[in-house]
Amino acid sequence: MDQSEKQLDKKERAKERREKRRQEISLLRSIPYSGNQRWWSAETVAVVTGANRGIGFEITRQLAIQGITVILTSREVAVGEESAKVLQEGGLDVGFHQLDIIDDKSIESFCSWVKEKYGGIDILINNAGVSHNIGSENSVEAAETVIKINYYGTKKMIKAAIPLMRPSAQGARIVTVSSRLGRLNGKRNRISNDDLRQKLEDIDNLSEELIDSTTAKFLDQVKDGTWSTGGWSQTNTDYALSKLAINAFTRVMAKQLSSRPEGEKIFINCYCPGMVKTAMTGWAGQVTPEEGADTAIWLSLLPDQAISGKFFAERREIHF
Numbered sequence: 001m002d003q004s005e006k007q008l009d010k011k012e013r014a015k016e017r018r019e020k021r022r023q024e025i026s027l028l029r030s031i032p033y034s035g036n037q038r039w040w041s042a043e044t045v046a047v048v049t050g051a052n053r054g055i056g057f058e059i060t061r062q063l064a065i066q067g068i069t070v071i072l073t074s075r076e077v078a079v080g081e082e083s084a085k086v087l088q089e090g091g092l093d094v095g096f097h098q099l100d101i102i103d104d105k106s107i108e109s110f111c112s113w114v115k116e117k118y119g120g121i122d123i124l125i126n127n128a129g130v131s132h133n134i135g136s137e138n139s140v141e142a143a144e145t146v147i148k149i150n151y152y153g154t155k156k157m158i159k160a161a162i163p164l165m166r167p168s169a170q171g172a173r174i175v176t177v178s179s180r181l182g183r184l185n186g187k188r189n190r191i192s193n194d195d196l197r198q199k200l201e202d203i204d205n206l207s208e209e210l211i212d213s214t215t216a217k218f219l220d221q222v223k224d225g226t227w228s229t230g231g232w233s234q235t236n237t238d239y240a241l242s243k244l245a246i247n248a249f250t251r252v253m254a255k256q257l258s259s260r261p262e263g264e265k266i267f268i269n270c271y272c273p274g275m276v277k278t279a280m281t282g283w284a285g286q287v288t289p290e291e292g293a294d295t296a297i298w299l300s301l302l303p304d305q306a307i308s309g310k311f312f313a314e315r316r317e318i319h320f
């Protein structure tokens with residue numbers, strides 16, 4: 001077998017593995033979340049960001065089907081109301097509020113509204129995100145926006161929501177929709193700067209400051225035109241870094257939150273939905289939004305969670 005045949009063989013096997021896991025997951029998805037493990041009720045409140053379309057809309061729908069009260073949020077009022085209406089007309093308990101995760105005023109007004117109307121949040125799904133490249137494009141023209149929304153916006157939202165998360169025996173949950181593209185040790189798209197990678201991997205010393213300074217360094221290099229030799233990942237560079245950053249922040253937060261007393265626990269995890277047919281990918285990819293939402297629902301509803309600071313895909317833990 002020559003090199004290219006070996007490569008093809010490897011690709012084929014990876015494809016087979018993916019297909020097998022898809023079949024396993026579709027079987028798992030046919031099993032209802034069982035009655036006696038059901039800790040949630042109509043009083044349980046979930047908030048989904050960027051839920052007017054795509055994966056966020058699907059997460060909203062599936063959580064509402066489980067009997068949870070879900071607040072669909074969207075940065076545009078008209079489209080958000082329209083999306084919520086679709087679910088409400090289907091008989092689901094879905095509320096709506098405007099929320100732009102990079103706008104402090106919007107976050108503030110959302111948080112006061114949710115506190116006033118619902119008394120707090122039990123489940124926060126950070127789904128809102130952007131990518132300005134489709135397929136193999138790798139422009140960094142929108143790098144600032146991508147990092148600002150996917151990393152800083154999500155971080156802002158997490159920090160604002162924590163004081164609102166309701167105490168409960170089973171613990172509140174935060175789930176962030178991330179991407180394998182942001183893996184520190186991914187086979188294909190990892191940062192080639194070993195020193196930086198090691199620092200970002202060292203959970204004992206990992207800090208929000210390190211993550212912020214890493215994204216700032218990248219954006220500086222984008223501005224002065226030196227980013228392509230900066231040792232960053234090679235595909236979807238700005239998006240990959242934004243997801244790497246939010247993954248790392250998930251680990252930092254999990255560590256901080258772990259000291260909360262029993263009854264006030266908050267568990268925080270992230271997951272990759274796979275390559276999903278949505279506007280973001282130009283409707284390419286092998287995964288439907290319904291399948292892409294699955295791990296978010298599973299993580300949100302785990303009966304005995306005590307899992308925090310981890311990264312998942314297809315209901316299984318994967319390496320950061």
Ligand code: NDP
Pocket residue numbers: 049050051052053054055056074075076099100101102126127128129130149153177178179180272273274275276277278279280281285
């Ligand atoms: P879509 O583009 O369909 O949806 C993205 C959503 O995020 C939209 O509702 C968009 O609102 C919203 N959004 C963007 N910026 C903000 C903001 N500042 N405040 C609030 N909402 C905002 O993409 P997907 O459904 O595919 O993506 C959902 C998440 O899944 C993203 O975080 C993405 O990175 C992640 N993901 C997607 C993958 C895929 O293959 N599709 C793979 C891996 C991860 P608006 O309609 O106003 O633009």
